[in-house]
Amino acid sequence: MPSNDAAPKGRAARSSSIDWRTVVVNIAIPLAGMLIALTIGAILLVFLNVNPFDAYAVLMGGAFGSWTGLAQALVKATPLLLVGLGICIAFRASVINIGGEGQIIAGALMAAWWPLQFRSWPGWLLISTTLIMGFLAGSIWGFIPGLLKARLKVNEILSTVMMNSIAAQLMNLLIRGPLIDPAGVAAGTYLAQSERLPANAWLPRLVPQTLLNAGAIVAVILAVVVYIFLWRTTIGYRIRAVGLNPDASRYAGINVPFYQALSLTLAGGFAGLAGVVEVLGVQHRLLEGITGGYGFTGIVAALFGGLHPLGAIPASILFGGLLVGADKMQRAVQVPSSLITAILGLVVLFVVGSSIWSKRWAARRKIEAVKESEAAG
Amino acid sequence: MPVETKAQSKHRLEHVEMRQIVKRFPGVLANSKVDFDVRAGEVHALLGENGAGKSTLMRQLYGLYKPDEGEIIIDGNPVVFHSPADAIRAGIGMIHQHFMLVPTLTVAENVILGLTSKHEPILDLDTVSQKILELSRSYGLKVDPAAFVWQLSVGEQQRVEIIKALYRGASLIILDEPTAVLTPQEVTDLFATLKHMVKEGHALVFISHKLHEVMEISDRVTVLRDGQVIGTRPAKEMTRNDLVKMMVGREMKQIAPQPIRSGPVRLKIENLHTMGDRGTEMLRGINLDIHGGEIVGLAGVSGNGQRELAECLSGLRKVTAGRIELDQMDITSLPLKNRVESGLSYIPEERMRDGAIREFSVQENLFLQDHASPQFTRGIFLDFPRMEAFASKMIREFTVKTPSLDTPVKNLSGGNIQKLIMARELARHPKVLIAAQPTRGVDIGATEYIHERLLMQRDAGTAILLISEDLDEIRTLSDRIAIIYEGNIIGIVDRNEATVEQIGLMMAGISMEEAVHHSA
Numbered sequence: 020m021p022s023n024d025a026a027p028k029g030r031a032a033r034s035s036s037i038d039w040r041t042v043v044v045n046i047a048i049p050l051a052g053m054l055i056a057l058t059i060g061a062i063l064l065v066f067l068n069v070n071p072f073d074a075y076a077v078l079m080g081g082a083f084g085s086w087t088g089l090a091q092a093l094v095k096a097t098p099l100l101l102v103g104l105g106i107c108i109a110f111r112a113s114v115i116n117i118g119g120e121g122q123i124i125a126g127a128l129m130a131a132w133w134p135l136q137f138r139s140w141p142g143w144l145l146i147s148t149t150l151i152m153g154f155l156a157g158s159i160w161g162f163i164p165g166l167l168k169a170r171l172k173v174n175e176i177l178s179t180v181m182m183n184s185i186a187a188q189l190m191n192l193l194i195r196g197p198l199i200d201p202a203g204v205a206a207g208t209y210l211a212q213s214e215r216l217p218a219n220a221w222l223p224r225l226v227p228q229t230l231l232n233a234g235a236i237v238a239v240i241l242a243v244v245v246y247i248f249l250w251r252t253t254i255g256y257r258i259r260a261v262g263l264n265p266d267a268s269r270y271a272g273i274n275v276p277f278y279q280a281l282s283l284t285l286a287g288g289f290a291g292l293a294g295v296v297e298v299l300g301v302q303h304r305l306l307e308g309i310t311g312g313y314g315f316t317g318i319v320a321a322l323f324g325g326l327h328p329l330g331a332i333p334a335s336i337l338f339g340g341l342l343v344g345a346d347k348m349q350r351a352v353q354v355p356s357s358l359i360t361a362i363l364g365l366v367v368l369f370v371v372g373s374s375i376w377s378k379r380w381a382a383r384r385k386i387e388a389v390k391e392s393e394a395a396g
Numbered sequence: 397m398p399v400e401t402k403a404q405s406k407h408r409l410e411h412v413e414m415r416q417i418v419k420r421f422p423g424v425l426a427n428s429k430v431d432f433d434v435r436a437g438e439v440h441a442l443l444g445e446n447g448a449g450k451s452t453l454m455r456q457l458y459g460l461y462k463p464d465e466g467e468i469i470i471d472g473n474p475v476v477f478h479s480p481a482d483a484i485r486a487g488i489g490m491i492h493q494h495f496m497l498v499p500t501l502t503v504a505e506n507v508i509l510g511l512t513s514k515h516e517p518i519l520d521l522d523t524v525s526q527k528i529l530e531l532s533r534s535y536g537l538k539v540d541p542a543a544f545v546w547q548l549s550v551g552e553q554q555r556v557e558i559i560k561a562l563y564r565g566a567s568l569i570i571l572d573e574p575t576a577v578l579t580p581q582e583v584t585d586l587f588a589t590l591k592h593m594v595k596e597g598h599a600l601v602f603i604s605h606k607l608h609e610v611m612e613i614s615d616r617v618t619v620l621r622d623g624q625v626i627g628t629r630p631a632k633e634m635t636r637n638d639l640v641k642m643m644v645g646r647e648m649k650q651i652a653p654q655p656i657r658s659g660p661v662r663l664k665i666e667n668l669h670t671m672g673d674r675g676t677e678m679l680r681g682i683n684l685d686i687h688g689g690e691i692v693g694l695a696g697v698s699g700n701g702q703r704e705l706a707e708c709l710s711g712l713r714k715v716t717a718g719r720i721e722l723d724q725m726d727i728t729s730l731p732l733k734n735r736v737e738s739g740l741s742y743i744p745e746e747r748m749r750d751g752a753i754r755e756f757s758v759q760e761n762l763f764l765q766d767h768a769s770p771q772f773t774r775g776i777f778l779d780f781p782r783m784e785a786f787a788s789k790m791i792r793e794f795t796v797k798t799p800s801l802d803t804p805v806k807n808l809s810g811g812n813i814q815k816l817i818m819a820r821e822l823a824r825h826p827k828v829l830i831a832a833q834p835t836r837g838v839d840i841g842a843t844e845y846i847h848e849r850l851l852m853q854r855d856a857g858t859a860i861l862l863i864s865e866d867l868d869e870i871r872t873l874s875d876r877i878a879i880i881y882e883g884n885i886i887g888i889v890d891r892n893e894a895t896v897e898q899i900g901l902m903m904a905g906i907s908m909e910e911a912v913h914h915s916a
Binding site: 268272 | 415422736755764765
C-alpha cells in the first residue's frame, strides 16, 4: 500500500524553515538503496558473463548520456506521468487502480477513430477535442469498475484487471475489423493497425529528429492541475479524506462510495490521455502493443514519486530513462530482457523499501530532541 | 512450556522492583527515572491521568517494551524480558484493558491458547477444564469452561482473562483499568476476587484513574504525572483531594449542580427500532424526549444499544421502525449531511476512527463537515485565508494545544483531539448534540474543560444526549438520567432522585420499580 507519510504535505510550501539535514538524509537513503539494488544486479550480470560496469554504463548512458537519449526518455516519461497522475488520485482515495492498460487502450481507440471523422477541422480543434474525447473514453473504462465498487462492493483490483483484458481483446477486434488500415487492405498485407491519422491531428514535435512531442508539456501542466485539484479544492479534500479514513468521512457526511468511484473515473481519464498522446504524438495510428506496459509502470512511477503529482514528474523521467537504457543495454551487451526487468524490480524494491530507514531516522531525531530538552530543562 | 508445571507452579514472587526506568518514544519522554515495586500480598495502585506513563511502565514489566534505562529486579535478581513470554515464565501476568480473547473459541480453548498441550499434538481439553474449574472455585471466579467467549458478558470475559493469567502460573498480575467496562455490581465482584487473590499471596498492580476505586482496593498508591513518580504512599493515609492534587498538580474545580431551565422538546425519539451489525434487533422501541437546555445522560453497560442509538440519531444507521424529530421536523430518513444542516451535531465514540483523520492537519480536521460551506470556498476552491482565520479562532477558543494548524492530529494528545472535535461540532451552534463518551481516555484537565463546555452549550439552549460509561460523569452533568438495557430505556430518573446502586441495578436489567424496592 502507498504510504501517506512519505508524501509531501499538502501545504508544504508554507512551512517556514527547511531542515537541511532531513533533506540530505531523504536523498541519501534512496540513493543508497539504488546502489544496493544495482550491486545485486551486478552479481546477476556476472553470472551471465557480462561486465556489469559496461552494462550499467549503457543503462545510464542510454537515457541520460545524450540529448536524443534524453528526448527518448521524456517520450516514455509522458505516458508514465499521465498514468501516474491518475494513480495519485485513485490511491489517495485508497482505490487501487490496476486498470491503466485498459484505460490507455480506451483512450487510444478514441484517438484512432475521432480525428478520422473530422479530418477537415483545424489542428488545434481536432487535437483538443481528441484529448477531451480520449479522457472521456478512459474515464468510462474507469467508471465501470468504480460503479461496481460503489454499488455492489466489487473489488476494484479484480474488476480493473478484467477491464484490461476486455479492452485488449476489443482493440484486437477493432484493428482487424472496422478500424483496419484501408491501405493495408488495399496492399493485401492486412496488418493489424489502424489508418494513419491526418497530419493536422498530430501533436507538434518539440525537438526535430526525435519523437518528443507537445504531449510532454500537456502532462506537466496536468501534474500541476492535479496538485491543485487534490489540495486546493473541496473535491480533492474529500477524495483525500475518504482515502485516509472512510469511517470518519462517512461520519462527516461525505458520500464515500461516490468519491471512490469518482477517483477511479478520473484515474481512467488520465490513463486515457496517455493513450491519446501515444497515438497523436508518437505512432500516429493505433497498433498492437500501444500501451507499452505504461499502465503498470505508471503505478510504480507514481508510488516512487510519493503519490504526489509533482513528485511523479521526476519519478516518471527516471523510469522513462530506465526503460530507454534497458532497451539499449539489451542490444549492446546481449542480456535477456527479463534480466533487465529483474534489475528494475530490484531498484523499485530497494528504493521503496529504504523509505523505512528515512522514517526511523525521523523518529530518532524526535527522540534526540526530547533528550536535548531534558538536558536543557 | 508444559501446561501442568505452569498451572501447579510453586514458585512465587516475593518482591518485584523497577528501578530508575526511563522510556522514550518519538517526541515523548514516557517514563523518567521511575521507581516502582510491588510485594506479594499487596495491591499497589498506579494512579495517573491518561498519558502519565502508567501503561507504558507496566508494559515494560510485562516484556512488551524494553526500558531505555533502568532495571527490573525480581527477588533480588536483575532480569531482562525480551517478550511477554519471558515475563510469563517469570510469573507475571497482565489483564489488558481490551481483552485478548478469541470470541469464536470456548473459554477452555482461550485459556490454553499459545500453550503446549501435555499430549501434543492432541488437545486435552478435559484436563484443562478440570483445572479451570479448580481455579474458578478457589478464587470465586464463576466461569463455564465450555461456554463460547462471544456468549459471555464483559465481566465474564474479564474473569476468563484472570483465569488465563492464573493458569499460566502468574504470581504478579497487572490489571490495566479493569473497571472501565464493568457495572458497579461487577466491580464489587471483581474487588472481592482481587482481595481473595491477595490473601492467597498474589501481588497485584492496579492501574486506574478512578480515585474512589483506588482508595477502596489498594494498600499502596503510586502517582505518576508526566512520566515521573510524584509519590508512593499507603492508601490509608491519603484523601481523595490529596490524590487529585498529586495527579493534576492543582485542586479541581467543583462543578456545581445548576437549576434546570429546560425549554421545549428539541429531540423527540418515538418507538425507535433498529438492527445491529449481526442482524439482531439492537433497539426495541426507544422513547425519549430531550428538551432544549437539558442534558440527558444515557447510562448502561456497553453493548446495550448505545452505539446503535447514536448512529440512528446521526443518520448513519437505518431505522427499521419509529420516528425521530428535531424541532418538530421529521428527520427519520434524512441522511447525515442534511441532519447536520438542520442543526444536529455528533461527537462520535471512537474518536480516532470516526471523529478525526489522523494524517490530516488540525485545520483540515476542523472542516470535515463544513469545508464546502460558501463561507470557506470560492467555487470549488478552498479559501485558505478564511479557513485559517476561523481555525485559529476555534483553536484559541477551545484551548486546543497544537504547535501549528498544519500539525497532523495524530501528534496531538487524546484530550486535545477531543477538544478539536468539540470545537468543530459546537461551532455550528447545534440545536441537538449527541455526545458519545466525550471524555473517555482524556486527561483530567481536558475532561474538566469538556464538561464546562457541555454545560455552557446546555445553557445556550441545546438539547444534549450524553452517552457515557462513566457513571460519575453522567451523574455530574445530567439533568435527567435514562438507563438503557437490551435496547430499551428501562428507566428515566432525575439526577438527584436515584442512588448509584439503583442506577447500577437498572443497568443490570432490573426495572425501576424493583430497583427502588430492592435498595429501599
